[in-house]
Amino acid sequence: MTSTPPLKLYNTLTCSKQDFLPLDPANVRMYVCGPTVYDFAHIGNARPVIVFDVLFRLLRHIFGAEHVTYVRNITDVDDKINARAAQDFPGLPLNDAIRAVTETTAARFQADAKALGCLEPTREPRATDNIAEMIAIIGKLIAGGHAYAAAGEVLFSVGSMPDYGRLSGRRLDEQQAGARVAVEAHKRNPADFVLWKLSAENEPGWESPWGRGRPGWHIECSAMSHRYLGETFDIHGGGLDLIFPHHENEIAQSRCAFGTGAMANIWMHNGFLRVEGEKMSKSLGNFVTISDLLETEKFGGRKWPGEVLRLAMLKTHYRQPIDWTVKALEEAERTLDKWYLKLRQSNIDINALPDDDLDEEFMGALRDDLNLAEAIAQLYAVFGDRDMHQSLPASGLASARLIGLLQHTPNEWEEMKRGRLNLDTNKIGSLITARLAARAAKNFTESDRIRDELVALGIQIQDSKDPVTGELKTVWEVKR
RNA sequence: GGCCUCGUGGCGGAGUGGCUACGCAGAGGACUGCAAAUCCUCGUAUCCCAGUUCGAUUCUGGGCGAGGCCUCCA
Numbered sequence: 001m002t003s004t005p006p007l008k009l010y011n012t013l014t015c016s017k018q019d020f021l022p023l024d025p026a027n028v029r030m031y032v033c034g035p036t037v038y039d040f041a042h043i044g045n046a047r048p049v050i051v052f053d054v055l056f057r058l059l060r061h062i063f064g065a066e067h068v069t070y071v072r073n074i075t076d077v078d079d080k081i082n083a084r085a086a087q088d089f090p091g092l093p094l095n096d097a098i099r100a101v102t103e104t105t106a107a108r109f110q111a112d113a114k115a116l117g118c119l120e121p122t123r124e125p126r127a128t129d130n131i132a133e134m135i136a137i138i139g140k141l142i143a144g145g146h147a148y149a150a151a152g153e154v155l156f157s158v159g160s161m162p163d164y165g166r167l168s169g170r171r172l173d174e175q176q177a178g179a180r181v182a183v184e185a186h187k188r189n190p191a192d193f194v195l196w197k198l199s200a201e202n203e204p205g206w207e208s209p210w211g212r213g214r215p216g217w218h219i220e221c222s223a224m225s226h227r228y229l230g231e232t233f234d235i236h237g238g239g240l241d242l243i244f245p246h247h248e249n250e251i252a253q254s255r256c257a258f259g260t261g262a263m264a265n266i267w268m269h270n271g272f273l274r275v276e277g278e279k280m281s282k283s284l285g286n287f288v289t290i291s292d293l294l295e296t297e298k299f300g301g302r303k304w305p306g307e308v309l310r311l312a313m314l315k316t317h318y319r320q321p322i323d324w325t326v327k328a329l330e331e332a333e334r335t336l337d338k339w340y341l342k343l344r345q346s347n348i349d350i351n352a353l354p355d356d357d358l359d360e361e362f363m364g365a366l367r368d369d370l371n372l373a374e375a376i377a378q379l380y381a382v383f384g385d386r387d388m389h390q391s392l393p394a395s396g397l398a399s400a401r402l403i404g405l406l407q408h409t410p411n412e413w414e415e416m417k418r419g420r421l422n423l424d425t426n427k428i429g430s431l432i433t434a435r436l437a438a439r440a441a442k443n444f445t446e447s448d449r450i451r452d453e454l455v456a457l458g459i460q461i462q463d464s465k466d467p468v469t470g471e472l473k474t475v476w477e478v479k480r
Numbered sequence: 481g482g483c484c485u486c487g488u489g490g491c492g493g494a495g496u497g498g499c500u501a502c503g504c505a506g507a508g509g510a511c512u513g514c515a516a517a518u519c520c521u522c523g524u525a526u527c528c529c530a531g532u533u534c535g536a537u538u539c540u541g542g543g544c545g546a547g548g549c550c551u552c553c554a
Contacts, residue, residue, distance in 0.1 A: 036552085168550085216552080238554065244550065320486080325492090328504095377493090447514095462516060464517090
């Protein structure tokens with residue numbers, strides 16, 4: 001604790017890296033926009049989940065696990081959910097159908113996040129459990145002259161906030177010139193956005209002072225962050241695309257409702273993801289969900305361990321665009337194979353690792369706005385060092401585990417790979433025995449034939465010779 | 481049209497006002513019956529044009545190129 005360099009984070013609000021100084025070191029508070037649960041999360045959705053999980057882990061390390069509160073919401077009220085519910089469960093009453101959609105997709109999302117090695121957030125509130133909070137904030141906004149009811153909606157009045165648009169670097173007058181915002185007669189300003197809208201009979205709704213209706217998208221996050229983190233908190237994160245309008249509008253709502261100068265001090269945004277060089281979209285047919293990757297053979301003709309997905313995601317700086325390719329996943333898996341092999345040779349008990357002894361250069365890179373590319377390069381150095389054959393430094397291993405890698409034992413890792421292929425270990429054993437016999441008899445034609453057969457089964461063998469007795473030995477592993 | 485990123489070796493991807501990481505792929509070697517794995521060694525890059533500077537890949541300006549946002553899409 002003597003003179004640790006500060007954590008630096010890039011702040012979208014100031015367009016610069018700045019030292020992170022929490023409002024209250026005893027309770028560091030972070031909010032990240034979670035998924036709208038109308039469909040299974042795609043691999044692009046996984047990026048903020050993983051990136052902010054790393055930040056969560058880092059903050060816990062720096063400030064103490066019990067001093068960090070991480071809130072990631074689940075948006076379970078949304079018109080897309082309604083449409084999905086009606087489409088997928090036409091026989092059910094709408095409320096039941098909606099619940100069926102949101103329960104399934106939310107559970108799937110949580111399972112995905114776990115498979116990707118992410119810790120559970122401190123809180124994972126649902127929008128539908130926080131309607132009262134939203135109504136209270138809307139009431140404050142109306143009372144303060146920041147919102148008005150018109151034509152069955154309650155709208156936020158952007159003109160009531162002098163520096164609206166600061167986060168996204170937009171000015172209201174330019175917005176209007178852009179002409180892409182629909183001008184609607186009931187809006188005072190074309191950029192005014194919905195806080196509450198009335199629901200028809202066949203739409204989900206909650207009673208409110210303005211009639212039975214449902215919240216606009218942005219108000220949910222203002223409500224949930226306020227309830228769990230307060231009027232002003234430390235870090236707000238999400239994808240790049242949320243800067244405008246979502247985060248801009250959250251800021252407007254929260255600051256105007258509570259009369260504060262800031263909703264969050266630092267705004268962080270992760271970059272987008274492309275798939276094999278192209279934008280991911282359903283029309284291009286390259287839309288890939290997290291569960292597709294984990295449990296089907298849709299991407300690259302095979303399943304992928306969550307840890308491979310995690311490493312592949314972390315090898316690119318979080319603010320850079322990332323190209324999601326089969327090649328990158330294969331490379332990530334090879335790297336993990338090597339590290340697990342090293343770990344197996346080291347005889348370190350991963351359950352007895354100190355969590356305060358970490359590689360200094362690794363930590364330096366992490367503290368520099370989560371420079372994971374450089375941090376991971378440090379891990380290559382740690383795991384690749386020849387002299388470390390027998391003594392992998394515990395600090396290197398603990399470093400990898402800090403960012404959620406190497407969460408398994410080497411045996412578990414190998415088992416996962418074997419399980420993926422449904423291998424018949426007895427058959428493999430007898431083939432290897434037969435091959436050893438052929439080699440002993442110098443029948444190399446036969447031994448090579450057996451090796452080809454094993455390769456066809458996805459097995460890679462490695463021959464060795466006992467240095468003392470000269471005895472031939474063969475070990476095998478799942479082919480990389 | 482407005483705003484914002486970014487252009488580094490064959491590929492991915494960092495940092496830096498002077499000597500440019502790391503990984504993959506590639507080359508040579510050791511080992512092997514031959515392989516594989518492992519180990520040793522090695523090569524190759526900073527979009528273009530100006531400017532600032534003793535010196536720029538790094539700073540400034542312009543150009544070209546790529547991507548994103550401006551549509552409740554992470």
